[in-house]
Amino acid sequence: MERIQINKHVSYSRIVHGFWRLNEWGYNNKQLNDYMHEIVDRGITTMDHADIYGKYTCESLFGEALALTPNLREKIEIVTKCGIILPSDHNPKFDGHRYDLSYQHIIESVDRSLLNLKTDYIDTLLLHRPSPLMDPDEVTRAVMHLVDEGKIKAFGVSNFKCNQYELLNESLKREKSHISVNQVEVSPYQLENIEDCTLNRMQQHDVKVMAWSPLAGGEIFNENNPKSTRILEVIEQLASKYNVPASTIIYSWLLKLPANVMPIVGSSKIERVDEAVNATKLQLTDQEWFDIYVASRGKDIL
Numbered sequence: 001m002e003r004i005q006i007n008k009h010v011s012y013s014r015i016v017h018g019f020w021r022l023n024e025w026g027y028n029n030k031q032l033n034d035y036m037h038e039i040v041d042r043g044i045t046t047m048d049h050a051d052i053y054g055k056y057t058c059e060s061l062f063g064e065a066l067a068l069t070p071n072l073r074e075k076i077e078i079v080t081k082c083g084i085i086l087p088s089d090h091n092p093k094f095d096g097h098r099y100d101l102s103y104q105h106i107i108e109s110v111d112r113s114l115l116n117l118k119t120d121y122i123d124t125l126l127l128h129r130p131s132p133l134m135d136p137d138e139v140t141r142a143v144m145h146l147v148d149e150g151k152i153k154a155f156g157v158s159n160f161k162c163n164q165y166e167l168l169n170e171s172l173k174r175e176k177s178h179i180s181v182n183q184v185e186v187s188p189y190q191l192e193n194i195e196d197c198t199l200n201r202m203q204q205h206d207v208k209v210m211a212w213s214p215l216a217g218g219e220i221f222n223e224n225n226p227k228s229t230r231i232l233e234v235i236e237q238l239a240s241k242y243n244v245p246a247s248t249i250i251y252s253w254l255l256k257l258p259a260n261v262m263p264i265v266g267s268s269k270i271e272r273v274d275e276a277v278n279a280t281k282l283q284l285t286d287q288e289w290f291d292i293y294v295a296s297r298g299k300d301i302l
Protein backbone atom coordinates (compact mmCIF):
# COMPACT_ATOMS: atom_id res chain seq x y z
CA MET A 1 0.00 0.00 0.00
CA GLU A 2 1.19 3.51 -0.86
CA ARG A 3 2.60 5.52 2.06
CA ILE A 4 2.15 9.25 2.63
CA GLN A 5 5.00 11.05 4.40
CA ILE A 6 3.58 13.26 7.16
CA ASN A 7 6.86 14.67 8.45
CA LYS A 8 10.38 13.33 8.75
CA HIS A 9 9.37 10.97 11.59
CA VAL A 10 5.94 9.68 10.54
CA SER A 11 4.31 8.21 7.45
CA TYR A 12 0.74 6.93 7.06
CA SER A 13 -0.83 4.20 4.98
CA ARG A 14 -2.91 5.71 2.14
CA ILE A 15 -6.01 4.10 3.64
CA VAL A 16 -6.50 4.78 7.36
CA HIS A 17 -8.75 2.92 9.78
CA GLY A 18 -10.97 4.84 12.22
CA PHE A 19 -12.14 3.70 15.65
CA TRP A 20 -14.92 6.19 16.40
CA ARG A 21 -17.56 3.46 16.50
CA LEU A 22 -15.39 0.84 18.23
CA ASN A 23 -17.54 0.59 21.36
CA GLU A 24 -20.49 -0.47 19.17
CA TRP A 25 -18.63 -3.34 17.51
CA GLY A 26 -18.95 -5.83 20.37
CA TYR A 27 -15.39 -7.16 19.97
CA ASN A 28 -13.60 -8.59 23.02
CA ASN A 29 -9.87 -7.78 23.41
CA LYS A 30 -8.75 -10.88 21.51
CA GLN A 31 -11.19 -10.29 18.63
CA LEU A 32 -10.14 -6.64 18.37
CA ASN A 33 -6.47 -7.60 18.45
CA ASP A 34 -7.10 -10.13 15.64
CA TYR A 35 -8.96 -7.44 13.67
CA MET A 36 -6.06 -5.01 14.10
CA HIS A 37 -3.65 -7.65 12.76
CA GLU A 38 -5.92 -8.30 9.78
CA ILE A 39 -5.97 -4.59 8.97
CA VAL A 40 -2.18 -4.35 9.24
CA ASP A 41 -1.77 -7.46 7.05
CA ARG A 42 -3.60 -5.49 4.33
CA GLY A 43 -1.13 -2.60 4.62
CA ILE A 44 -3.38 -0.31 6.68
CA THR A 45 -1.17 0.76 9.57
CA THR A 46 -2.63 4.15 10.54
CA MET A 47 -5.29 4.04 13.25
CA ASP A 48 -7.47 7.08 13.94
CA HIS A 49 -8.83 7.88 17.41
CA ALA A 50 -10.03 10.75 19.58
CA ASP A 51 -10.10 11.03 23.35
CA ILE A 52 -13.90 11.44 23.30
CA TYR A 53 -14.77 8.46 21.05
CA GLY A 54 -17.32 6.19 22.70
CA LYS A 55 -17.74 8.77 25.49
CA TYR A 56 -14.06 8.46 26.39
CA THR A 57 -14.01 4.63 26.14
CA CYS A 58 -12.61 3.73 22.70
CA GLU A 59 -8.97 4.58 23.34
CA SER A 60 -8.95 2.24 26.36
CA LEU A 61 -10.64 -0.59 24.44
CA PHE A 62 -7.97 -0.20 21.75
CA GLY A 63 -5.13 0.01 24.31
CA GLU A 64 -6.26 -3.20 26.05
CA ALA A 65 -6.32 -5.06 22.73
CA LEU A 66 -2.97 -3.60 21.65
CA ALA A 67 -1.38 -4.76 24.91
CA LEU A 68 -2.06 -8.41 23.97
CA THR A 69 0.68 -8.17 21.31
CA PRO A 70 2.98 -5.28 22.29
CA ASN A 71 5.16 -5.67 19.17
CA LEU A 72 2.17 -4.47 17.11
CA ARG A 73 2.76 -0.94 18.44
CA GLU A 74 5.87 -0.42 16.31
CA LYS A 75 3.99 -1.50 13.17
CA ILE A 76 1.21 1.07 13.46
CA GLU A 77 0.77 4.82 13.66
CA ILE A 78 -1.69 6.11 16.23
CA VAL A 79 -3.49 9.37 15.52
CA THR A 80 -5.60 10.83 18.30
CA LYS A 81 -7.38 14.09 18.96
CA CYS A 82 -8.16 16.41 21.82
CA GLY A 83 -10.01 19.66 22.42
CA ILE A 84 -13.67 18.68 22.77
CA ILE A 85 -15.09 18.38 26.26
CA LEU A 86 -18.17 16.24 26.83
CA PRO A 87 -19.89 15.80 30.20
CA SER A 88 -18.46 12.60 31.70
CA ASP A 89 -18.81 10.66 34.96
CA HIS A 90 -15.11 9.69 34.61
CA ASN A 91 -13.83 13.23 35.16
CA PRO A 92 -15.52 15.96 37.26
CA LYS A 93 -13.71 18.64 35.20
CA PHE A 94 -15.78 17.55 32.17
CA ASP A 95 -18.93 19.25 33.37
CA GLY A 96 -20.27 20.67 30.10
CA HIS A 97 -20.01 20.57 26.32
CA ARG A 98 -17.39 22.99 25.00
CA TYR A 99 -14.05 23.20 23.23
CA ASP A 100 -10.89 23.61 25.27
CA LEU A 101 -7.63 24.27 23.41
CA SER A 102 -5.80 25.60 26.47
CA TYR A 103 -2.22 24.56 27.23
CA GLN A 104 -3.31 22.68 30.33
CA HIS A 105 -6.12 20.77 28.63
CA ILE A 106 -3.95 19.72 25.66
CA ILE A 107 -1.14 18.47 27.92
CA GLU A 108 -3.51 16.63 30.29
CA SER A 109 -5.49 15.16 27.42
CA VAL A 110 -2.37 13.71 25.79
CA ASP A 111 -1.28 12.19 29.09
CA ARG A 112 -4.71 10.52 29.44
CA SER A 113 -4.58 9.26 25.84
CA LEU A 114 -1.12 7.78 26.40
CA LEU A 115 -2.40 5.90 29.45
CA ASN A 116 -5.59 4.74 27.72
CA LEU A 117 -3.82 3.64 24.55
CA LYS A 118 -1.07 1.96 26.59
CA THR A 119 1.69 3.61 24.62
CA ASP A 120 4.42 6.11 25.40
CA TYR A 121 4.05 8.15 22.22
CA ILE A 122 1.35 9.30 19.83
CA ASP A 123 2.32 9.50 16.17
CA THR A 124 0.08 12.48 15.49
CA LEU A 125 -1.96 14.66 17.80
CA LEU A 126 -4.82 16.58 16.16
CA LEU A 127 -6.94 19.39 17.58
CA HIS A 128 -10.40 17.92 17.04
CA ARG A 129 -12.17 21.17 16.10
CA PRO A 130 -11.28 24.85 15.85
CA SER A 131 -12.47 26.96 18.77
CA PRO A 132 -13.52 30.63 18.70
CA LEU A 133 -11.55 30.90 21.95
CA MET A 134 -8.30 29.40 20.57
CA ASP A 135 -5.13 31.25 21.51
CA PRO A 136 -2.69 30.06 18.81
CA ASP A 137 0.43 30.84 20.85
CA GLU A 138 -0.90 28.79 23.75
CA VAL A 139 -1.52 25.83 21.44
CA THR A 140 1.99 26.25 20.01
CA ARG A 141 3.48 26.21 23.52
CA ALA A 142 1.68 22.94 24.27
CA VAL A 143 2.72 21.36 20.96
CA MET A 144 6.39 22.32 21.41
CA HIS A 145 6.35 20.91 24.96
CA LEU A 146 4.80 17.60 23.81
CA VAL A 147 7.29 17.26 20.94
CA ASP A 148 10.23 18.04 23.28
CA GLU A 149 9.00 15.37 25.70
CA GLY A 150 8.74 12.81 22.88
CA LYS A 151 5.03 12.34 23.54
CA ILE A 152 3.93 13.30 20.00
CA LYS A 153 5.81 12.88 16.72
CA ALA A 154 3.65 15.11 14.53
CA PHE A 155 0.89 17.65 14.99
CA GLY A 156 -2.22 18.53 13.02
CA VAL A 157 -5.79 19.74 13.14
CA SER A 158 -9.24 18.55 12.19
CA ASN A 159 -12.19 20.43 10.74
CA PHE A 160 -10.10 23.60 10.31
CA LYS A 161 -10.99 26.03 7.54
CA CYS A 162 -8.21 27.90 5.72
CA ASN A 163 -8.18 30.99 7.95
CA GLN A 164 -8.18 28.94 11.14
CA TYR A 165 -5.34 26.85 9.73
CA GLU A 166 -3.35 29.97 8.86
CA LEU A 167 -3.87 31.59 12.27
CA LEU A 168 -2.44 28.58 14.06
CA ASN A 169 0.20 27.70 11.49
CA GLU A 170 1.68 31.22 11.60
CA SER A 171 2.21 30.81 15.32
CA LEU A 172 3.78 27.35 14.92
CA LYS A 173 6.06 28.65 12.17
CA ARG A 174 7.54 31.20 14.57
CA GLU A 175 8.77 28.16 16.55
CA LYS A 176 9.98 26.41 13.37
CA SER A 177 7.06 23.98 13.51
CA HIS A 178 3.94 23.60 11.37
CA ILE A 179 0.60 21.84 10.92
CA SER A 180 1.22 18.53 9.12
CA VAL A 181 -2.33 17.16 8.77
CA ASN A 182 -5.90 18.42 8.44
CA GLN A 183 -8.63 15.81 8.91
CA VAL A 184 -11.86 16.98 7.29
CA GLU A 185 -15.13 15.51 6.07
CA VAL A 186 -15.01 14.67 2.36
CA SER A 187 -17.11 12.23 0.36
CA PRO A 188 -19.22 12.21 -2.78
CA TYR A 189 -22.04 13.17 -0.41
CA GLN A 190 -20.17 15.99 1.35
CA LEU A 191 -18.39 18.36 -1.06
CA GLU A 192 -17.97 21.39 1.20
CA ASN A 193 -14.21 21.11 1.70
CA ILE A 194 -13.72 20.68 -2.04
CA GLU A 195 -15.96 23.57 -3.01
CA ASP A 196 -14.71 26.09 -0.43
CA CYS A 197 -11.07 25.42 -1.51
CA THR A 198 -9.95 23.92 1.82
CA LEU A 199 -8.39 20.98 -0.04
CA ASN A 200 -6.68 23.34 -2.52
CA ARG A 201 -5.11 25.32 0.30
CA MET A 202 -3.94 22.18 2.09
CA GLN A 203 -2.36 20.94 -1.13
CA GLN A 204 -0.69 24.33 -1.66
CA HIS A 205 0.85 24.15 1.83
CA ASP A 206 1.68 20.43 1.62
CA VAL A 207 -0.66 19.69 4.54
CA LYS A 208 -1.79 16.06 4.33
CA VAL A 209 -5.55 15.52 4.21
CA MET A 210 -7.44 12.73 5.97
CA ALA A 211 -11.07 12.27 4.88
CA TRP A 212 -13.52 11.36 7.63
CA SER A 213 -16.87 9.68 6.95
CA PRO A 214 -15.89 8.72 3.37
CA LEU A 215 -19.24 6.90 3.04
CA ALA A 216 -21.06 9.78 4.78
CA GLY A 217 -21.37 7.56 7.85
CA GLY A 218 -23.40 5.04 5.78
CA GLU A 219 -25.92 7.74 4.75
CA ILE A 220 -24.87 7.46 1.11
CA PHE A 221 -26.56 4.03 1.07
CA ASN A 222 -29.86 5.38 2.49
CA GLU A 223 -32.48 4.63 -0.14
CA ASN A 224 -34.90 7.06 1.50
CA ASN A 225 -32.57 10.01 1.00
CA PRO A 226 -33.07 11.58 -2.48
CA LYS A 227 -29.54 13.03 -2.58
CA SER A 228 -28.06 9.62 -1.72
CA THR A 229 -30.15 7.76 -4.32
CA ARG A 230 -29.16 10.32 -6.96
CA ILE A 231 -25.44 9.81 -6.23
CA LEU A 232 -25.75 6.08 -5.76
CA GLU A 233 -27.43 5.60 -9.13
CA VAL A 234 -24.26 6.84 -10.87
CA ILE A 235 -21.99 4.95 -8.48
CA GLU A 236 -23.90 1.68 -9.03
CA GLN A 237 -23.48 1.99 -12.82
CA LEU A 238 -19.73 2.32 -12.36
CA ALA A 239 -19.73 -0.50 -9.81
CA SER A 240 -21.24 -2.84 -12.44
CA LYS A 241 -18.85 -1.58 -15.12
CA TYR A 242 -15.80 -2.31 -12.94
CA ASN A 243 -17.39 -5.31 -11.19
CA VAL A 244 -16.69 -3.95 -7.70
CA PRO A 245 -18.93 -2.93 -4.77
CA ALA A 246 -20.25 0.65 -4.67
CA SER A 247 -17.98 1.56 -1.77
CA THR A 248 -14.86 0.78 -3.87
CA ILE A 249 -16.04 3.37 -6.41
CA ILE A 250 -16.56 5.88 -3.60
CA TYR A 251 -13.06 5.36 -2.18
CA SER A 252 -11.47 5.60 -5.64
CA TRP A 253 -13.39 8.87 -6.22
CA LEU A 254 -11.71 10.22 -3.06
CA LEU A 255 -8.28 8.84 -4.02
CA LYS A 256 -8.42 10.71 -7.33
CA LEU A 257 -8.42 14.09 -5.59
CA PRO A 258 -5.01 15.75 -6.17
CA ALA A 259 -4.65 16.63 -2.48
CA ASN A 260 -3.69 12.94 -1.93
CA VAL A 261 -6.64 12.44 0.38
CA MET A 262 -6.40 9.54 2.85
CA PRO A 263 -9.88 8.05 3.41
CA ILE A 264 -10.60 6.79 6.95
CA VAL A 265 -12.54 3.52 6.89
CA GLY A 266 -15.14 3.43 9.67
CA SER A 267 -16.34 -0.15 9.34
CA SER A 268 -15.92 -3.06 11.74
CA LYS A 269 -15.99 -5.63 8.94
CA ILE A 270 -12.87 -6.87 7.22
CA GLU A 271 -14.66 -7.42 3.89
CA ARG A 272 -15.51 -3.70 3.86
CA VAL A 273 -11.87 -2.87 4.62
CA ASP A 274 -10.99 -4.92 1.52
CA GLU A 275 -13.43 -2.83 -0.52
CA ALA A 276 -11.39 0.25 0.46
CA VAL A 277 -8.03 -1.40 -0.18
CA ASN A 278 -9.20 -2.52 -3.65
CA ALA A 279 -9.95 1.10 -4.54
CA THR A 280 -6.20 1.78 -4.58
CA LYS A 281 -6.03 -0.43 -7.71
CA LEU A 282 -8.90 1.27 -9.56
CA GLN A 283 -8.57 4.46 -11.62
CA LEU A 284 -11.77 6.30 -12.46
CA THR A 285 -11.67 8.43 -15.61
CA ASP A 286 -12.06 12.18 -15.23
CA GLN A 287 -15.53 11.92 -16.79
CA GLU A 288 -16.58 9.24 -14.28
CA TRP A 289 -15.31 11.41 -11.42
CA PHE A 290 -17.32 14.37 -12.71
CA ASP A 291 -20.46 12.25 -13.22
CA ILE A 292 -20.43 11.47 -9.47
CA TYR A 293 -19.59 15.09 -8.62
CA VAL A 294 -22.47 16.43 -10.69
CA ALA A 295 -24.89 13.87 -9.21
CA SER A 296 -23.92 15.11 -5.74
CA ARG A 297 -24.29 18.80 -6.68
CA GLY A 298 -27.70 18.09 -8.17
CA LYS A 299 -26.92 20.48 -11.02
CA ASP A 300 -24.49 20.42 -13.90
CA ILE A 301 -21.16 22.26 -13.86
CA LEU A 302 -21.06 25.44 -15.91
Ligand SMILES: NC(=O)c1ccc[n+]([C@@H]2O[C@H](COP(=O)([O-])OP(=O)(O)OC[C@H]3O[C@@H](n4cnc5c(N)ncnc54)[C@H](OP(=O)(O)O)[C@@H]3O)[C@@H](O)[C@H]2O)c1
Pocket residue numbers: 017018019020021048049128158159183184211212213214215216217218219221247264265266267268269272
Ligand atom coordinates in the same frame (compact mmCIF):
# COMPACT_ATOMS: atom_id res chain seq x y z
N1 LIG B 1 -12.37 14.42 12.83
C1 LIG B 1 -13.67 14.31 12.97
O1 LIG B 1 -14.37 15.25 13.36
C2 LIG B 1 -14.30 12.98 12.65
C3 LIG B 1 -15.71 12.86 12.60
C4 LIG B 1 -16.25 11.63 12.28
C5 LIG B 1 -15.40 10.54 12.01
N2 LIG B 1 -14.05 10.68 12.10
C6 LIG B 1 -13.13 9.55 11.82
O2 LIG B 1 -13.49 8.98 10.57
C7 LIG B 1 -13.70 7.58 10.73
C8 LIG B 1 -14.68 7.09 9.71
O3 LIG B 1 -15.94 7.75 9.88
P1 LIG B 1 -17.27 6.95 9.68
O4 LIG B 1 -17.33 5.81 10.63
O5 LIG B 1 -18.41 7.91 9.67
O6 LIG B 1 -16.98 6.34 8.20
P2 LIG B 1 -17.93 5.86 7.04
O7 LIG B 1 -17.16 4.82 6.30
O8 LIG B 1 -18.45 7.03 6.27
O9 LIG B 1 -19.17 5.21 7.76
C9 LIG B 1 -19.04 3.99 8.42
C10 LIG B 1 -20.44 3.50 8.72
O10 LIG B 1 -21.05 3.16 7.47
C11 LIG B 1 -21.47 1.82 7.55
N3 LIG B 1 -21.31 1.18 6.23
C12 LIG B 1 -20.16 0.86 5.62
N4 LIG B 1 -20.40 0.27 4.41
C13 LIG B 1 -21.73 0.21 4.32
C14 LIG B 1 -22.59 -0.29 3.32
N5 LIG B 1 -22.11 -0.86 2.21
N6 LIG B 1 -23.91 -0.19 3.53
C15 LIG B 1 -24.40 0.37 4.65
N7 LIG B 1 -23.62 0.88 5.65
C16 LIG B 1 -22.30 0.80 5.47
C17 LIG B 1 -20.56 1.15 8.58
O11 LIG B 1 -21.19 0.01 9.12
P3 LIG B 1 -20.38 -1.38 9.32
O12 LIG B 1 -19.54 -1.24 10.54
O13 LIG B 1 -21.49 -2.35 9.47
O14 LIG B 1 -19.57 -1.63 8.08
C18 LIG B 1 -20.41 2.27 9.59
O15 LIG B 1 -21.51 2.32 10.47
C19 LIG B 1 -14.13 7.44 12.21
O16 LIG B 1 -13.92 6.15 12.72
C20 LIG B 1 -13.23 8.44 12.87
O17 LIG B 1 -11.95 7.87 13.06
C21 LIG B 1 -13.49 11.88 12.40
